[in-house]
Amino acid sequence: MTKDKAIYNFWQKFGMPFYPNTNLPSATDITFPYGTFEVVIGNSLEKVYPTVKLYFRTDSEIIPNKKVDEISHFIGKDGYGIKCDTGLILIRREEPWSQGMLDPQDDSIKVKLLSVSLEFLTTD
Secondary structure, eight states: OOHHHHHHHHHGGGSSOEEETTSOOOTTTOOSSEEEEOOOOOOTTOEEOOEEEEEEEOSOSHHHHHHHHHHHHHHOTTOEEEEETTEEEEEEEEEEEEEEEEETTEEEEEEEEEEEEEEEEEOO
């Protein structure tokens, strides 16, 4: 599996759609909650820091915080290995792990910005 496909598949594990930030559906086709991730691909032994955001339409912080905790526990304190054709991509939580913000155009949309790194333990 290619690096980009492996990263895409990783983000699909969390019970809500995740979209590459360069390939979002139209605003009328997006259903909440959803996530976006920056497609950043590294070479062998390179470490990159993609942007990951979660979007929720809610008045409460409970559901967004629960999803952030779920993803945090899945990645774990030592990271999570994503297999690809040329080796392994190690995803890790970075600091600060999560930051909350509001959508500037709609206060009912809560956004969580996650800090992750991807380390490419690959042969290319």
